[in-house]
Amino acid sequence: MQIPFSGGATLTQPFGANPQNYAQFGLNGHEGLDFIPKDADKKVYAVESGIVREEVDDPVQGKAYGINVVIFVPQNRRLWTYAHLAQNFVNVGDQVLRGQALGVMGSTGNTTGPHLHLGLRMTDANGSPINTGNGFKGFVDAAPVMQLLTGLEQAVLDRANAAKPWMPVNNTAALWRFAQANGLQDQQTDEIPFTYNGAQYIAQVFNKGIVYVKVGDWGNIKFIPK
């Protein structure tokens, strides 16, 4: 699966492009990424797991974005907008997983042709967008984040989401020591072994972040803040 389309996506308009077209909307340029699918599957798949915050089924009510879906990822405070859909499959409050079909690409709202407009905003802990005065109404370039999500970070998040809640841990363990040194507070899971690209990793969830490391590379522990 090559999200946001199953057969791969072509980027047709990057973030910040065409400032002359977007000035009329009070924007410094295109406030998202535009994609079209490379094959006939027009379904749109979630870029990242999260909770449906908003969904609009009426293209008129959705205004410029037409039929659209907004998904909040509490772990990293990212808020994703999927716009100009022909149809959406989800409801507010639904938990969606990365790769789950959210709807069908369309041309509802303010658009000249069928495509997916994907927007990304960063938020506070409650999911309210921050930096809304950045010239893009709080939207930021999602391209670097999407690159990350195709890789190790998403593998760590998937394993953390699937982990059972708290189990006893070995307090002398490297991940625990790292978490304490970085103020990540108490552990919420045991150490979780997993494989990524043929290599062995261990992750562990703490109150303030998810710690992970390649087995054997103990000096290079990393964490994803929560």
Ligand SMILES: [Zn+2]
């Ligand atoms: Zn767009």
